[in-house]
Amino acid sequence: MISVSQLTKAYGPVLAVDHISFDVPKGQIVGFLGPNGAGKSTTIKMLSCYLPPTSGGATVNGYDIFHQSEKVRENLGYLPENCPLYTDMRVREYLDYRGRLRKMPRDLRKSRIDYVIDRCWLEKVRDRVIGQLSKGYRQRVGLADSLLHDPPVLILDEPTVGLDPSQIIETRKLIKDLGGDHTVMLCTHILPEVEAVCDRVIIIRGGTIAAQGTPDELRDSLKMQARVLVELKGSADQVSKVLGNVAGVQNVEILNGRASAGSDGFITAAIRAQPKRDVREDVARTVMQNQWPLREIRLEQASLEEYFVKMMAAQATKGG
Numbered sequence: 487m488i489s490v491s492q493l494t495k496a497y498g499p500v501l502a503v504d505h506i507s508f509d510v511p512k513g514q515i516v517g518f519l520g521p522n523g524a525g526k527s528t529t530i531k532m533l534s535c536y537l538p539p540t541s542g543g544a545t546v547n548g549y550d551i552f553h554q555s556e557k558v559r560e561n562l563g564y565l566p567e568n569c570p571l572y573t574d575m576r577v578r579e580y581l582d583y584r585g586r587l588r589k590m591p592r593d594l595r596k597s598r599i600d601y602v603i604d605r606c607w608l609e610k611v612r613d614r615v616i617g618q619l620s621k622g623y624r625q626r627v628g629l630a631d632s633l634l635h636d637p638p639v640l641i642l643d644e645p646t647v648g649l650d651p652s653q654i655i656e657t658r659k660l661i662k663d664l665g666g667d668h669t670v671m672l673c674t675h676i677l678p679e680v681e682a683v684c685d686r687v688i689i690i691r692g693g694t695i696a697a698q699g700t701p702d703e704l705r706d707s708l709k710m711q712a713r714v715l716v717e718l719k720g721s722a723d724q725v726s727k728v729l730g731n732v733a734g735v736q737n738v739e740i741l742n743g744r745a746s747a748g749s750d751g752f753i754t755a756a757i758r759a760q761p762k763r764d765v766r767e768d769v770a771r772t773v774m775q776n777q778w779p780l781r782e783i784r785l786e787q788a789s790l791e792e793y794f795v796k797m798m799a800a801q802a803t804k805g806g
């Protein structure tokens with residue numbers, strides 16, 4: 487649905503996007519993630535035909551961004567970060583104006599406006615002047631505009647920036663809901679947003695793709711699989727040795743063995759299991775058999791945020 491091949495953009499001596507290639511299949515929501523200056527905006531400006539590439543290319547729904555920009559625009563809904571709207575127009579009037587600009591016939595325009603107003607929860611404000619709406623509502627007007635011509639592909643640039651927490655939740659729900667019917671590229675620097683909404687993640691850094699995969703694959707790639715944390719009372723050496731012998735356990739790390747000496751004697755064992763093994767029951771049984779007083783046993787999932795920080799640190803030490 488989106489296919490990018492060796493796409494490159496240089497601003498004079500600055501290589502903002504450096505030979506990147508990736509595909510986004512139909513119906514998938516992909517998070518496009520990276521630190522400031524990574525090249526995200528430049529990439530999506532090229533995909534939406536606002537900027538010509540220096541070299542390489544891309545297709546959107548099969549249309550070439552360089553030679554078929556009209557077709558790309560027809561197939562693409564683009565919500566820029568600070569969506570420019572005509573603030574003195576009313577919501578419905580604005581959408582009608584945008585539909586006319588897109589040369590949508592009258593009947594189609596009317597039915598699509600009703601549809602996007604409903605889909606983007608704009609019913610309450612359809613006759614209000616845009617300039618008097620909250621930022622959340624304005625963002626939804628921008629989203630409604632990008633959906634108006636029923637494009638199969640959506641590119642959303644930081645769609646929740648500046649929204650309040652309840653608006654953020656609603657907007658994420660809407661984006662998630664749009665996946666399946668639409669192929670969505672969500673450009674963001676908010677990691678929990680990616681975890682909440684995206685099927686797949688592409689991480690860009692310094693104009694190149696640093697990693698891509700599902701959130702699970704990315705965590706696995708840095709051996710950030712879940713840990714089981716066990717808080718119990720016992721000797722650090724013995725706990726480490728005995729739990730290390732439980733079937734399926736890969737390794738055991740005692741997190742606060744020393745601190746425990748001066749405290750109440752409780753320590754926390756962090757256990758990594760072999761891939762796809764859940765060792766909690768066996769660990770609990772072993773703790774009981776050894777009569778170690780137990781306070782807590784819980785599964786700790788690594789977040790994508792931890793992955794991102796760890797990966798960026800690894801790249802920096804490589805000199806990247």
Ligand SMILES: Nc1ncnc2c1ncn2[C@@H]1O[C@H](COP(=O)(O)OP(=O)(O)OP(=O)(O)O)[C@@H](O)[C@H]1O
Nearest residue numbers: 497500501502520521522523524525526527528529
């Ligand atoms: N018009 C321009 N002229 C020169 N350099 C530019 C221009 N636009 C962007 N750059 C540079 O290209 C690089 C990539 O910028 P880009 O805006 O694509 O990054 P970004 O990932 O979108 O960052 P942010 O999250 O801060 O928007 C940066 O080094 C930036 O300074």
